[in-house]
Amino acid sequence: MYLKHPALQTEHYTWDVNAVRSAIRAFENKRKNLVRNLILEPRPKRLQDTELYTQVLDAKIKAETLIRRHEFIAGVKGMSRKVSRSSNLGTKGSLMFSWECGKVGGRLKKKWRNYSEVTFGPGYDANEVEWETPLVNPLNPVVKKLFQPKHPDQMNFILIDPDEVNGKKCRRLGEGEDKFFNYRLSGYKVYVIGWTLSCTWDGKAEPGPVIQLDDGDNFILSDRFSVRLDTSRRTSWHCRVTYVLQSRNQFPDLNLEERNFAEPSLDVDI
Known part of the structure; x- marks a missing residue:
């Protein structure tokens, strides 16, 4: 059987x-x-x-x-890939906004240096990474037209070539600059199965912050996640991505075909 x-x-x-x-x-x-x-x-x-x-x-x-x-x-x-948004009172009268999509909220099994193992039930295991942007200060519109912003407005979870880390298969945060918006994963093909995004917003509940996703399936079962942020208020953005390894979930009858996306620009937008 x-x-x-x-x-x-x-x-x-x-x-x-x-x-x-x-x-x-x-x-x-x-x-x-x-x-x-x-x-x-x-x-x-x-x-x-x-x-x-x-x-x-x-x-x-x-x-x-x-x-x-x-x-x-x-x-x-088979689950819904719709993004849900919620808000509640944060600190000092500010509102905490959060978005979520896919399979999220797993129970922590073990925490490693740069990622965590979580479970959604017996045998339903996944990994999670989370990171936060530095505090983003909005630029004056005139200044923004004349000068290059000092921060990007896009947050990315991406795969990098193991050659960039001397052939090692590892998970790591972006290195070099203190102000990174990207989480880099080296050496492992993955399927994103869920993500959450949140920020504390000084302003009215409506319309509130606006985010933009370039993928119609909201990056569920893709190998990356990318979101354009609303940087019109002073805040920092927190992101958590839940994923599984492709090598452990390649079942032909499910037709989990590889989806190719354009590499996001990791440079500061002009």
């Missing part, structure tokens, strides 16, 4: 699928003699059968792990 599941009908997990098939074949070959061996045969024979039970149990765990990952990513593909 396990082997009929789409999660085990893929070349991406050959090792696990072969382990399941091998355990099933071994069990079928010895099934008629298992009970008799346990009752009648001497201890070495019973121990040999015990190894078979262990093999079958390990195969069952592998199969169920693949099936849970398949169910999780299938659920992400």
